[in-house]
Amino acid sequence: MMQRRAPVPSSGADAPASSEGRRMEKSLSPRGEKALLSRQWRVCLGAPAPQARAGARSGGWGEGTTEDSQLHSTVGVRYGQPILPPLSSSTRRTLPITPTSLERLLAIAQAEARKRSYDSPTPIPDSLPHPSYNARMQIGPYTIAPKVILAPMAGVTDKPFRLLCKRLGAGLAVSEMTISDPRFWGTRKSLHRMDHAGEPDPISVQIAGTEPQQLAEAARYNVDHGAQLIDINMGCPAKKVCNAWAGSALMRDEDLVARILSAVVRAVDVPVTLKIRTGWDCDHRNGPTIARIAQDCGIAALAVHGRTRDQHYTGTAEYATIAQIKAALQIPVIANGDIDSPQKAAQVLRDTGVDAVMIGRAAQGRPWIFGEVAHYLATGALLPPPSLAFVRDTLLGHLEALHAFYGQPQGVRIARKHLGWYAKDHPQSADFRAVVNRAETPEAQLALTRDYFDALIAGVPPPLHAAA
Incomplete structure (x- = not known):
């Protein structure tokens, strides 16, 4: 090792x-x-x-x-x-x-x-999950505090974003899924996804695949390269993943699920966690069955997205199945899906009894949501929205991290989606995106971003026509 x-x-x-x-x-x-x-x-x-x-x-x-x-x-x-x-x-x-x-x-x-x-936060004390709320959760030897977790998202939760979310309040940040097939471990994409140097403990790495021994070997490989938690992906609903019989497609074969979980748990000496959905479709909500299999196989913690695979991200998440899973298990259970505000996080914790909440899409362009949720859960007080200067400085730092991590031109291209998320709901955001997405260098991307937010702070129209 x-x-x-x-x-x-x-x-x-x-x-x-x-x-x-x-x-x-x-x-x-x-x-x-x-x-x-x-x-x-x-x-x-x-x-x-x-x-x-x-x-x-x-x-x-x-x-x-x-x-x-x-x-x-x-x-x-x-x-x-x-x-x-x-x-x-x-x-x-x-x-x-x-x-x-x-x-x-x-x-x-x-x-x-x-x-x-x-x-001057606004107090709302009656919305706390419970008077005895505990801000910590234990996964094996690791204390997760606060118990607000960044969900793994392919193409989003790369190292720069994980570091940013941890610094802004996430108690744990799970990596993008890494493929279990060793033929692809040497690609540039995989090398970036397996780069965890300098990350705060614990380092959680998600693996995806369909063959038990291959997943076990992938777990060993990632532990040898710094992983302190191994997370198994059985929740991704993407068509290309499910067509390869990975992700949430695995929930259709409970025997295979048991073989995979047992193989990975036996292969490594670090805690193994699992992420699932409530089921395959509305007629097959077998999340509770998969959850019991997971606990029996030695899984250390379970995250559940409150939708089926067929729903993808349509409709709304339901938490009744998650509450049922929590009531049946002794291991920590983490709720995921549509948790987009401090109040929603408190409601889900209170209604389901889960040990932690996991936030995914709501953190895109809003990485400070983890600190907002943690503060609210601990104090019953809402932090005011961050200032434009705070958003500007956070975004500029995020862009610089992406440029440094990926290099040119990849860093500029990857940064574009984040720019869209940060600018969303701000004045003339569509015009800003149209201009900044034409930037080809880090310097131009940073300058256009700084000028846009500086104009918003000053209360004047952004100089988008001049920049174009």
């Missing part, structure tokens, strides 16, 4: 903060910083204050060390941004996030937050 990479030695002192950041930083004593941080985490998320750890991390979207990943997984940036708004652009540029500067950075962010609307 391959060894995890050793932490990279610290690169030295932190970069100096902006003048604005230094002024705010000076107003907070070290003891005051720690007390403030402790209150913030305990009140908002029920998490302990972070302890500084050794190891350095590159600024921005760079990859970090194993220790640094654990730090961010515990608290830090992942919870910081939805609860504490982003730093000003000048501070964000000049103060890279490292374990040694984490507490100071968060204290500065809290000071900046006093000037923003995030300080």
